[in-house]
Amino acid sequence: MGGEGPREACGLFGVWAPGEDVARLTYFGLFSLQHRGQESAGMAVSDGERILVYRELGLVSQVFDERTLATLQGNLCIGHTRYSTTGSTTWDNAQPSFKTNGQRGLALGHNGNLVNTAELAGIAGRRGPATTDSDLVAAMLARQLDRGLEAAALEVLPLLSGAFSFVLMDERTVFGARDPHGIRPLAIGRLPSGYCLASETCALDVVGATYVREVEPGELVSIDDRGIRSMPYAEPPRQALCLFEFVYLARADSRMYGRSVHETRREMGRRLAGESPADADLVIPIPDTGFSAAQGFAEGSGIPFGEGVIKNRYIGRTFIEPTPALRQRGVKLKLNSLPEAIRGKRLVVVDDSIVRGTTTRQIVQMLRDAGAAEIHLRIVSPPIRWPCFYGIDMSTRQELIAAGSAVEDVRVFVGADSLAYLSLEALVASTRAPKAAFCRACFDGEYPISVGEEEPSKFVLETL
Numbered sequence: 001m002g003g004e005g006p007r008e009a010c011g012l013f014g015v016w017a018p019g020e021d022v023a024r025l026t027y028f029g030l031f032s033l034q035h036r037g038q039e040s041a042g043m044a045v046s047d048g049e050r051i052l053v054y055r056e057l058g059l060v061s062q063v064f065d066e067r068t069l070a071t072l073q074g075n076l077c078i079g080h081t082r083y084s085t086t087g088s089t090t091w092d093n094a095q096p097s098f099k100t101n102g103q104r105g106l107a108l109g110h111n112g113n114l115v116n117t118a119e120l121a122g123i124a125g126r127r128g129p130a131t132t133d134s135d136l137v138a139a140m141l142a143r144q145l146d147r148g149l150e151a152a153a154l155e156v157l158p159l160l161s162g163a164f165s166f167v168l169m170d171e172r173t174v175f176g177a178r179d180p181h182g183i184r185p186l187a188i189g190r191l192p193s194g195y196c197l198a199s200e201t202c203a204l205d206v207v208g209a210t211y212v213r214e215v216e217p218g219e220l221v222s223i224d225d226r227g228i229r230s231m232p233y234a235e236p237p238r239q240a241l242c243l244f245e246f247v248y249l250a251r252a253d254s255r256m257y258g259r260s261v262h263e264t265r266r267e268m269g270r271r272l273a274g275e276s277p278a279d280a281d282l283v284i285p286i287p288d289t290g291f292s293a294a295q296g297f298a299e300g301s302g303i304p305f306g307e308g309v310i311k312n313r314y315i316g317r318t319f320i321e322p323t324p325a326l327r328q329r330g331v332k333l334k335l336n337s338l339p340e341a342i343r344g345k346r347l348v349v350v351d352d353s354i355v356r357g358t359t360t361r362q363i364v365q366m367l368r369d370a371g372a373a374e375i376h377l378r379i380v381s382p383p384i385r386w387p388c389f390y391g392i393d394m395s396t397r398q399e400l401i402a403a404g405s406a407v408e409d410v411r412v413f414v415g416a417d418s419l420a421y422l423s424l425e426a427l428v429a430s431t432r433a434p435k436a437a438f439c440r441a442c443f444d445g446e447y448p449i450s451v452g453e454e455e456p457s458k459f460v461l462e463t464l
């Protein structure tokens with residue numbers, strides 16, 4: 001998709017480790033989860049007595065500096081990077097959310113999207129200022145905080161429907177929780193003096209933590225001076241990890257279901273070469289997510305692998321609007337071609353997915369302008385035909401080019417000489433996990449959690 005989206009949906013980190021600089025560990029954990037959300041970053045830290053929260057719009061490296069980190073001293077910390085799937089991009093909606101009942105406080109970071117927000121707003125009987133489902137959950141927990149955060153969480157979590165991984169904390173304890181289907185990931189790591197939680201294992205690696213296990217679907221874990229304790233709060237109906245984590249969301253150096261994301265993508269590329277071969281001179285990836293799969297395609301096809309497109313690694317999310325003239329250059333702000341490498345060549349171009357199709361079309365045009373003789377587009381996921389209601393920002397069918405079009409129509413729209421997608425069977429087989437272990441709804445329309453008649457709106461709480 002070459003940067004067009006779907007947009008990612010939040011990175012979580014939590015740590016309980018007395019004697020460590022927990023804010024600094026959280027900073028580096030969030031830094032390696034930056035790909036999961038680039039609109040805002042924040043952390044909450046506690047010294048055992050009080051919780052301090054710092055959050056701001058921007059990238060992790062823009063939000064925090066040495067001076068801020070020096071003020072965030074304590075034994076436990078949670079952190080969050082956000083891409084908005086519910087609510088607008090405003091400071092109020094940045095996380096962690098913080099609530100207090102006057103005596104005790106709690107902070108919460110959320111990855112995912114709830115599908116019964118309107119119902120929950122009725123139960124909580126409150127409105128704003130923040131307009132996220134995450135803030136609503138924090139408010140529900142705060143109402144029960146007299147009994148302690150653990151009891152409050154065990155009361156509130158079963159009321160929630162949808163996709164959620166949470167990191168939570170009060171003054172002394174860090175908690176992690178996953179929804180009963182385990183749609184969004186959350187892993188546990190061990191440190192010399194404690195434990196940490198992270199959306200992806202790449203964040204455990206960066207802080208020197210050893211992978212222990214994943215938080216189980218329907219499980220609440222607590223981490224404090226009593227060690228790590230597990231409190232299942234719901235019977236997992238069926239596990240349904242988001243299949244899109246393997247396609248696009250997760251970083252290639254992370255592991256999910258015990259399987260390397262890089263190796264999975266490589267196998268996806270090899271299988272795609274078998275399913276949909278092309279007569280070509282060079283296989284090129286659309287960076288960054290296309291790399292592993294393009295390598296696999298080259299291995300499977302025997303066609304040489306090379307670079308033909310370079311990504312601006314530092315683009316992140318800019319808050320500076322380009323001038324209209326710059327915007328017309330569109331994709332070139334993020335990606336540029338290498339004419340010397342591709343001129344006169346028949347290319348296999350490997351990308352992870354096509355959502356709206358507009359960026360893919362610009363990339364194809366850019367490659368033609370650079371002199372490519374033929375462009376054979378190979379996509380290492382099936383067509384995205386159904387919206388996602390669980391936290392990935394592709395929530396209406398209208399915005400999905402494959403929803404109402406045949407593959408041939410998509411090919412014509414993007415302007416490629418040929419276009420082929422990986423089959424769902426081959427994608428799932430590449431993960432080495434069974435099909436039933438995944439949410440695959442955006443590909444096959446089988447939603448693991450009912451979303452009712454109405455498609456939830458991203459701004460539901462703003463319209464209440």
Ligand code: SF4
Nearest residue numbers: 242243388439441442
């Ligand atoms: S619908 Fe697609 S993107 Fe959304 S959670 Fe399911 S697999 Fe992931």
